[in-house]
Amino acid sequence: MTLDSKIPEGQLSEKWTKYRSSVALVNPANKRNLEIIVVGTGLAGASAAASLAEMGYKVKAFCFQDSPRRAHSIAAQGGINAAKNYQNDGDSVYRLFYDTIKGGDYRAREGNVHRLAEVSASIIDQCVAQGVPFAREYGGTLSNRSFGGTQVQRTFYAAGQTGQQLLLGAYSALERQIGLGNVKMYNRHEMLEVVKIDGKARGIIARDLISGELERHFGHAVLLCTGGYGNVFYLSTNAMGSNVTAAWKAHKTGAFFGNPCFTQIHPTCIPVSGHYQSKLTLMSESLRNDGRIWVPKAKGDNRNPNDIPEEERDYYLERRYPAFGNLVPRDVASRAAKERCDAGYGVGPSKMAVYLDFRFNLMNKYGRAEASKLGIENPDDETLVKLGKEVIKEKYGNLFDMYKQITDEDPYEVPMRIYPAVHYTMGGLWVDYELMTTVPGLYALGEANFSDHGANRLGASALMQGLADGYFVIPYTIGTYLSKEIATKSIPTDHEAFVEAEKRCADVLDTLMGIQGGQTVESFHRRLGQIMWNKCGMGRTAEGLKEAIAEIQQLREEFWKEVRVPGSRFEFNPELEKAGRVADFLELGELMCKDALHRNESCGGHFREEYQTEEGEAMRDDDNFKYVAAWEFKNMSDWDMHKENLVYENIKIAQRSYK
Amino acid sequence: MEKGINVTLKVWRQKNETSAGSFETYKVQANPDMSFLEMFDVLNEQLITEGKDPVAFDHDCREGICGMCSMVINGRPHGPKGGITTCQLHMRSFKDGDIIVVEPFRANSFGVIKDLSVDRTAFDRIIAAGGFVSVNTGNAVDANNILIPKEIADKAFEAATCIGCGACVSACKNASAMLFVGAKVTQLALLPQGKAERQSRVVAMVNQMDAEGFGACTNTGACAAECPKEIPLSVIATMNREYLAAKLNGK
Ligand SMILES: Cc1cc2nc3c(=O)[nH]c(=O)nc-3n(C[C@H](O)[C@H](O)[C@H](O)COP(=O)(O)OP(=O)(O)OC[C@H]3O[C@@H](n4cnc5c(N)ncnc54)[C@H](O)[C@@H]3O)c2cc1C
Ligand code: SF4
Ligand code: FES
Numbered sequence: 032m033t034l035d036s037k038i039p040e041g042q043l044s045e046k047w048t049k050y051r052s053s054v055a056l057v058n059p060a061n062k063r064n065l066e067i068i069v070v071g072t073g074l075a076g077a078s079a080a081a082s083l084a085e086m087g088y089k090v091k092a093f094c095f096q097d098s099p100r101r102a103h104s105i106a107a108q109g110g111i112n113a114a115k116n117y118q119n120d121g122d123s124v125y126r127l128f129y130d131t132i133k134g135g136d137y138r139a140r141e142g143n144v145h146r147l148a149e150v151s152a153s154i155i156d157q158c159v160a161q162g163v164p165f166a167r168e169y170g171g172t173l174s175n176r177s178f179g180g181t182q183v184q185r186t187f188y189a190a191g192q193t194g195q196q197l198l199l200g201a202y203s204a205l206e207r208q209i210g211l212g213n214v215k216m217y218n219r220h221e222m223l224e225v226v227k228i229d230g231k232a233r234g235i236i237a238r239d240l241i242s243g244e245l246e247r248h249f250g251h252a253v254l255l256c257t258g259g260y261g262n263v264f265y266l267s268t269n270a271m272g273s274n275v276t277a278a279w280k281a282h283k284t285g286a287f288f289g290n291p292c293f294t295q296i297h298p299t300c301i302p303v304s305g306h307y308q309s310k311l312t313l314m315s316e317s318l319r320n321d322g323r324i325w326v327p328k329a330k331g332d333n334r335n336p337n338d339i340p341e342e343e344r345d346y347y348l349e350r351r352y353p354a355f356g357n358l359v360p361r362d363v364a365s366r367a368a369k370e371r372c373d374a375g376y377g378v379g380p381s382k383m384a385v386y387l388d389f390r391f392n393l394m395n396k397y398g399r400a401e402a403s404k405l406g407i408e409n410p411d412d413e414t415l416v417k418l419g420k421e422v423i424k425e426k427y428g429n430l431f432d433m434y435k436q437i438t439d440e441d442p443y444e445v446p447m448r449i450y451p452a453v454h455y456t457m458g459g460l461w462v463d464y465e466l467m468t469t470v471p472g473l474y475a476l477g478e479a480n481f482s483d484h485g486a487n488r489l490g491a492s493a494l495m496q497g498l499a500d501g502y503f504v505i506p507y508t509i510g511t512y513l514s515k516e517i518a519t520k521s522i523p524t525d526h527e528a529f530v531e532a533e534k535r536c537a538d539v540l541d542t543l544m545g546i547q548g549g550q551t552v553e554s555f556h557r558r559l560g561q562i563m564w565n566k567c568g569m570g571r572t573a574e575g576l577k578e579a580i581a582e583i584q585q586l587r588e589e590f591w592k593e594v595r596v597p598g599s600r601f602e603f604n605p606e607l608e609k610a611g612r613v614a615d616f617l618e619l620g621e622l623m624c625k626d627a628l629h630r631n632e633s634c635g636g637h638f639r640e641e642y643q644t645e646e647g648e649a650m651r652d653d654d655n656f657k658y659v660a661a662w663e664f665k666n667m668s669d670w671d672m673h674k675e676n677l678v679y680e681n682i683k684i685a686q687r688s689y690k
Numbered sequence: 691m692e693k694g695i696n697v698t699l700k701v702w703r704q705k706n707e708t709s710a711g712s713f714e715t716y717k718v719q720a721n722p723d724m725s726f727l728e729m730f731d732v733l734n735e736q737l738i739t740e741g742k743d744p745v746a747f748d749h750d751c752r753e754g755i756c757g758m759c760s761m762v763i764n765g766r767p768h769g770p771k772g773g774i775t776t777c778q779l780h781m782r783s784f785k786d787g788d789i790i791v792v793e794p795f796r797a798n799s800f801g802v803i804k805d806l807s808v809d810r811t812a813f814d815r816i817i818a819a820g821g822f823v824s825v826n827t828g829n830a831v832d833a834n835n836i837l838i839p840k841e842i843a844d845k846a847f848e849a850a851t852c853i854g855c856g857a858c859v860s861a862c863k864n865a866s867a868m869l870f871v872g873a874k875v876t877q878l879a880l881l882p883q884g885k886a887e888r889q890s891r892v893v894a895m896v897n898q899m900d901a902e903g904f905g906a907c908t909n910t911g912a913c914a915a916e917c918p919k920e921i922p923l924s925v926i927a928t929m930n931r932e933y934l935a936a937k938l939n940g941k
Contacts, residue, residue: 082827097748098814100854101756117834153830160830162823162883164847171837189847195755196850203822210818218811241803270750304723309731310752433753436778439723502827551738553731597738602706603804605746606738 034287034661034675037463038142043681044124047146050464054507055514062087065513066521068235068250070222070277072099074194074494075477076256077201078501084213085204086506088513091248092205092214093237095221095272095608100202103258103270104497107194108315110176110186111494113151118175122183124148129682130181131492134360135457135485136635136651137684138290138659140677142464143482150503151495155187157502161200165189178490179316179360186491191315191429197494201501220246221608222277223539224532225253225284225473232473233522236532238540240608243601245533247524251516252472252509255281256501259456259478261294263616263623264568265560267453268300268313274612275619278460278479286468287661287673289461289481291619292627295488295636296569298364300452301437302384311452312437314387314430316490319357321396321423322387322447324348324368326376336378336386336446347371351646355689362487362636362649363689365451369569370647372450379448388446393419451569455493457484457636458626461661461675465508466500469661472512476500481659486635540600543610548593552610555590559583559613559620567624572640576628580621584668587617622662622670629672632656653684694719695786699733701745702793707801707809713791722782726769727752727759729781747806752777754918757853760860761806762793767857767916775855775918795860799867799903810856812902813870820894821874823883836882849877851919858913858921864905869913871899872925879932889936896933 039046057065065088069080072094080092094102114127127148132139155173159165165187166174175184189196208214217237224236226247234249260275261267282288299314325344332339348367349356359367368385377383398415401422407414420443424431431442438448460468460475462482467474477497484492566572566579590613598604633642633649634656642650659675696719704711718736720729727749734744750758759776763769769779784790792806800808838846850873858869875892878884884891907926914923 078827085826096750096756096758097810098757098854100814101750101758103751103756105756106751106753115833153828155833156830157825157827159833159836160823160825160883162846162850162878162881164843164850164877164881165833166847167838167840167843169840171839171843172834189850192755192851195853196847199850203817204825204827206814206818207822207824209814210820216814218814270756271752272750305721307721307724307728307732309725309728312753436774436780437725439780439782506827549739551735553735595738597741597743603746603807606734606744 032673034461034673035463036140036142036675037465038140039464043141043145046142047149051507054510057510057514057517059087061517063089065089065516066091066250067509068248068253069093069256070235070254071102071256071258071477071479072202072205073102073104073256073258073477074198074201074497075479075501076102076254077198077205078498079254079256079476079505080214081201081204081208082502082506083509084208090208090214091217091250093217093220093222095219095240097219099205099216099218100199102198103273104198104494105195106270107494108191108313109178109317110188110193110491111154111197112178112185112489112491113155113187113495114148114185115152115155117173118184120183122185126183127151127185131483131489132485132682133687134487134489136487136687137485137653137657137679138634138677139483139485141679141681146504147483147496147499150499153503154495154498158197158200161204163189163196163200165196176317179319179358181489194494197498201498223280223536223611225281225470226528226532227284227470228522228526228528231471234524234529236529236536238536241603243599243604245536247529247533249522249524251513251519252474254474254476254505255460255479256476257479259459260616260619261453261456263559263620264453264563265556266303266308266311266564268297268311271310274615276612276615278475279615279619281460281468281470281473283664285470286473286475287461287663288458288622289659289661290458290486290626291623291662292567292630292637293457293486293635294453295361295455295457296365296451297454298361298368298451299387299449301434302379302381302448302450304438312433313452313454314434314447314449316361318387318427318430319364321392321426322357322389323391324357324364324385324387326371326378326385330375336388345376352689359689360487361490362638365569366638368451384448384450386446387449389423389442390446393423397422455488457481457486457488461659465511466505467508467512474505474509476505486637539611539614540607543594543596543607543614544600546592546594546596548595550593550595552594552596552606552613555586555594556609556613556616558586559617562586563620563623567620567627570638570640571627573628576624579624580628583617583621583624590614590617618667621668625670626660626662629660630656651686693722695722695781695784697784697787698789700789700791701805703745703805704802706804711802720781722780724781725752725777726763726779726781727777745806746804749777754778755853757855760795760808760855760857762795762860764791767795767860768918772915773918773920775853795856797856797859797865799865800856800859808856810854812904813854813856813867815902816867816871816895816898817874819898820887820891821878823878824887825883838882842880846877846880849873849880849921849925852921853919855918857916857918859904861912861916862905863910863912864908866907866913867899867902867904868907868926868929869917869921869923871895872929873921875929875932876925879928888932889939889941892929892932893936893941
């Protein structure tokens, strides 16, 4: 099978306009007879469900939380990008497109990314119209901040709670459609299978998480908006429930998985404090504007950081990357921290942390500026600290409070200790320009698809992509498919395909319940995470990946013999939910390692230690790997790989350098 | 240098909505740096290994933003510290030997699903009744066409930070949902985008709130005192004013 990405012909800047004006339409009377299933109510799912219902389709939406408002999107902090050029600083659709392709280390599709940049401005308009309270200037206009990998200010934000405000906007639009009877909402429901009839996606099997009953739901099309799979690493900044189950079941029924090994590891997270750790907390990228990253020059230096004199500190990012210093992209900053800790220079109780120190800028940048505003000549250190603190507090107060809450240390007094953590997955279900997977009628939106970020995502671009997919892309592209489905009557769910799919789910659940071994689900998840983090994390080697594959296969075998799931399957049973998710992670982990092993190059978040320059920088291999790896599931541990070659007609490919 | 503290938990156990519940006592060894929910993870692993049923509780983000975690801890929704959610509470807030009583958010309109999990879907139905601006996708004007003064935008944002957790209802002796509803009404009443439906919105939301069986407000202020996002009591006054205006207008 050859992959057809269905990128429209013509000039890059006209592809989407032309597509939109020539796409097949479905008339209003027919829309009412067409049913669409939307799994997931994060930014991608809520925006899609609301928009499709507004257009007149009959929508059923699903989420596993107790309310659509609690999807993981709610936790996004920093902001959302859009090429509005409100700051008059030279931003444009082309520049946003260019930054995204380059930031992704030239592993994303031009056509998709350009469309994303084109619709970005409408997203902000739509959100503001819904009452999303973005930050504003005194004059009443919208405020912007800057993020990594760009030289313009195009990030819109609502304090450190941008994801929350955007999701509440999409959620309110969704609730409005629920109230109007256009969307039927199923919360505390987990999708466990895609139902295929004559090769097309025709519905899902979902488990009612309260009663435990399996339900069959028909749809003319199915949209998976189920988020990312960072939790395969056990510890990540994702919410506890984030999982791969929906995407994985789709994969096993025929949807190809694109670039599964592309994972984003965020450099500034609060480090692990003990074996009981259940998740990691992000400290926003914006802190790197004022925090300097360092470790002691001497190994095992246990002094209080404030007692270590300037000349005995190694500001290793400033040393290695004088041009970008502390503001190198996420993948570069993460690897550099790991390198120092592995070499024995790490700090804190675990020695797996580096300092993020605000003292220098607090005193010299802000303290001095405030002092001169107040006309204080030759201020002493105490005055500088006092004045600088107030500025830092206004900029980052909530993050400093959060840090103190978790670590019991005051970052105004001592440097923060930070370490990289898994944050986002660029890989996901392979989709074409229309967001359709390789299964006709099955779509993937948001973080669940692989589409727009290549091998590394820029900050504030995930929210943009989720809402672009849901508000502005799928409402058009789904018409291409559904316009040919108007004659299809809704299929009764006693059709054998539904019966069989339901039976497959029931069998898995019964097996899980029946094992009654001696080990908890959590313990397996933790062990899988260790393997993934050590061997498929920030640094990967062929040898390590081969070991990881063998270890994962073994762990999976042990899981199916030894796991213990308490309770019954016909009740509210969070352990059973978790068991199913971990079972899927145990299969996905193997594919991620396989993908990482085959990609003999380093690009973006994928760093193969064999492929680096003498200075330790990533070495991309465009001659051999300028493609998307789309994996087709054949059997357990058996996949075929298909290549979608990436063509760059509008951008000149270059090696990224931050020296 | 593991520094451990031993605590005794008295946890509400209830099999499902219809069965009667009771307290069970457990002993857990905790590390002061763990979060309260991580302490529950430890307890649950212990219970599963002993062949017992783990305690069901809701949680997801574990950083104070999704509103999923609940729990009344020693009589207070989200525990002894102000301005945070249960998932942000750490064991260093407790001492060795402490007895900690943990119950679900209780209210007539929040049925217990199991143990510490409750049903808060009434909140969604209140939003579906009117907690939105009726603007279809694609209908928006340029975002900077309508200027909103910073103070107004900041105030709207403050009200919009409600995480829909339900602690306000749980804290109130009348199980009133006025703080939650007031927060949304206030946000949208402040913004120009919300003005067109201002009156119909408040009436629809209040009607739904009553239909869900939430109690009346008697101004004791327990809701705002326990709200993890520190939503101010003034949103209730705003809501009452909006409601009255709408009623006077015959809505
Ligand atoms: C801490 C943090 C901060 C971030 N900050 C930013 C930022 O500042 N800017 C930015 O652009 N990006 C940020 N990101 C990334 C961004 O938040 C996510 O990529 C994005 O929100 C994903 O949205 P989504 O709609 O694809 O999925 P999600 O929001 O993850 O939603 C997934 C939905 O699918 C449902 N679901 C999943 N599986 C099933 C199933 N089997 N059955 C039924 N339902 C299911 C869930 O219930 C949920 O409703 C951040 C991420 C993290 C972790
Ligand atoms: S008002 Fe406060 S306590 Fe009530 S639901 Fe909102 S955040 Fe929770
Ligand atoms: S788990 Fe999300 S707020 Fe506590």
